Every structure is written in C-alpha cells, then in structure tokens.
Amino acid sequence: MFDTMTFTKIVGSLCGALLIFLLGKWAAETLYHVGGKHGEEVAVYVIEVEGGEAEEEVVAEVNFDTLLETADAGKGERVYGKCRACHKLEAGENAAGPYLYNVVGRDVGVADGFNYSGALNEVADVWTVENLYYFLEDPRGWAPGTSMGFAGLNKSEDRANLIAYLATFSE
Structure with missing residues (x-):
C-alpha cells in the first residue's frame, strides 16, 4: 500500500510544515518585540489621562503595642519552624x-560564642520589638551586609506572631 516514495513525501511535508511554523514564529517575535530584543519594553503609544501624575505610596504607621496585643504566640511557634534550621531557643x-533565647530586649550582637558579621551593630543597639519587626521583614535590606541568608517574612501578622512567640522565651 505504502511505497518508499509515499513515505518520503509524508516525512518531507511534515518537515516543511515544521519549517514554515518556525519561520512564522521567528517573524512574529521580530514584529512584536522592539528590534527583536527581549526584556526591553517600550511603549509605542501612551494614553494621557488627567491627573495622571503618580501618587506617592502611603506608608502605614505600625502601632507595635496593638500589633503585639493581637499577636498569637501559638501561630508564632509555627512561623518559628522557618527559623529552626539555623537558630535554637536554648540559651x-x-x-x-545565634541562639534566640531572650532575644527580645537583648543587646544586638552579644550572643555568647557567635561570630557576628558586624552589620547589625551599625543599624541597632538593642533588639526592640520594632527592630525585630523590620529585620524579620527584610534582613538584608534592614541590615546590609548581614550574613543572615533568610529572605524575610512578608506578612506582618507572621512577624508579630513570631516576635510574640520569641518574647515567651525571655527572662
């Protein structure tokens, strides 16, 4: 039924269709990306809107007393699971x-037997609730040069719960 010439025509037509598809893809990318460069977005047409000036982002003031009153140390224990790989709660x-026992209210960089990078001492003197809150949000942003490799906790509730949990391990 099929001879070698028919099979060759079928394979040739599939290869030709694939070639046409790939050339079409290349042409579409060239047309839709400015100059064929990826990653650079240039607005071809800008729609102007009245009052289109960018408004400044409003930074909400955090009331730490209220935040800690509503914090749940039980949930903070679960959040501490992320810290457990590098920190211990025993003095x-x-x-x-460094160990985190009695960390709330402790001087920065004084955990016995731990070699600190020095970046923390340049930012703060004491681990207050405020300092812990902002450090846990973005350690490398708050204390540039710190050796802590953790990316931070995005949710403010998680940070507050963790601080409440750590506060239970104070003298």
Whole structure:
C-alpha cells in the first residue's frame, strides 16, 4: 500500500510544515518585540489621562503595642519552624545563627560564642520589638551586609506572631 516514495513525501511535508511554523514564529517575535530584543519594553503609544501624575505610596504607621496585643504566640511557634534550621531557643546553644533565647530586649550582637558579621551593630543597639519587626521583614535590606541568608517574612501578622512567640522565651 505504502511505497518508499509515499513515505518520503509524508516525512518531507511534515518537515516543511515544521519549517514554515518556525519561520512564522521567528517573524512574529521580530514584529512584536522592539528590534527583536527581549526584556526591553517600550511603549509605542501612551494614553494621557488627567491627573495622571503618580501618587506617592502611603506608608502605614505600625502601632507595635496593638500589633503585639493581637499577636498569637501559638501561630508564632509555627512561623518559628522557618527559623529552626539555623537558630535554637536554648540559651548559649548557637547553630548556623545565634541562639534566640531572650532575644527580645537583648543587646544586638552579644550572643555568647557567635561570630557576628558586624552589620547589625551599625543599624541597632538593642533588639526592640520594632527592630525585630523590620529585620524579620527584610534582613538584608534592614541590615546590609548581614550574613543572615533568610529572605524575610512578608506578612506582618507572621512577624508579630513570631516576635510574640520569641518574647515567651525571655527572662
């Protein structure tokens, strides 16, 4: 039924269709990307709107007393699971990071037996609730040069719950 010439025509037509598809894809990318460069977005047409000036982002003031009153130490214990890989809660038990026993209200960089990078001492003197809150949000942004590799906690509730949990391990 099929001879070699028919099979060759079928394979040739499939290869030709694939070639046409790939050339069409290349042409479409060239047309729709400015100059064929990826990653650079240039607005071809800008629609002007009245009052289109960018408004400044309003930064909400955080009331730490209210935040800690509503914080749940039980939920903070679950959040602490992210810290457990590098920190311990027992006094004097350092791991990859310093121990966190009595950290709320403790001087910065004084955990016995831990070698700090020095970046924290330049930013703060004491681990107040405010300092812990902003440090846990973005450690490298708050204390540039810190050796802490954690990316931070995005949710303010998680940070407050974690601080409430750590406060239960204070003297």
